[in-house]
Amino acid sequence: MSQDLKDIEDSITQSSLWETITKFLDQHIDFGSDISISLLDVLVVITAILVTTVVLRIILKIITRNLPAENKGKFNVVYGYFRWLVYFVILILTLNSVGVKVTAVFAASAALLIGVGLALQTLFKDIISGVFILVDQTLQVGDIIELEGKVGRVEEIKLRTTRAVTIDNKVLIIPNHLYLDNTLYNWTQNGTLTRESVKVGVAYGSDVQLVRKLLIQAASTHEEVMSQPEPTVIFADFGDSSLDFKLVFTLRDSFKAQHPKSDIRFEIDRLFRENNISIPFPQRDIHIIKSQEID
Structure with missing residues (x-):
């Protein structure tokens, strides 16, 4: 109890x-x-x-x-x-x-x-884009990118902006949200080697095989052009005033491509002059038909 x-x-x-x-x-x-x-x-x-x-x-x-x-x-x-x-x-x-x-x-x-x-809407977009870049490794420091027609080498990736330097040593401050709103071209994500080209037209009647040989010679003798893969020549088109060719070659550093391409153009001009191959300018033939007066 x-x-x-x-x-x-x-x-x-x-x-x-x-x-x-x-x-x-x-x-x-x-x-x-x-x-x-x-x-x-x-x-x-x-x-x-x-x-x-x-x-x-x-x-x-x-x-x-x-x-x-x-x-x-x-x-x-x-x-x-x-x-x-x-x-x-x-x-x-x-x-x-x-x-x-x-x-x-x-x-x-x-x-x-x-x-x-x-x-803060734009700020949040920039930060979110920066997070995506960091997570999926879309960009790396040293990559060469093209965005809205501007080309630069990435120097620094921050949360809100990406800092890139152009070939003219101008600094591009790119808000990260632009990567979501525009198409980004990463030139070097697959490696630093890139294919470049130089276009040239020659007069009708020129020896096209000789043109091909001289174009390859102009590219092969430049120190910045890779021997493998070998430079190639493409017969692009029959133009209005010229036979159009495209010389394709590989460079080690595409970021500085304008200087080798300029050198190759100088060499092409020299070789064409030595071999009597002319680069024509646009021409038009005008035929005037005089009508007869009827009495």
């Missing part, structure tokens, strides 16, 4: 303790007339933030495991900003799920949030 009474007393004690804890956790703190939050809600929010932190760290390790050390540092900066954004979203969703009225906060700051969002 005494044991039963003791069990009942213990049960009542535990029940009272649980009720005390429940009442304590159910105490609400009011922030104005619209927002009220309990201690239990605070514990739920803290738990959600801790779980989110663990998940974000796992995602960060998965994404950055194959990135170079330099790019990892840049990505960690992006992760820092992104983490706080995720925390904010989780906080709002958690508060809303436990019954806290968060619409009052948004209603009060809606205009401000819209203004800030519009002002």
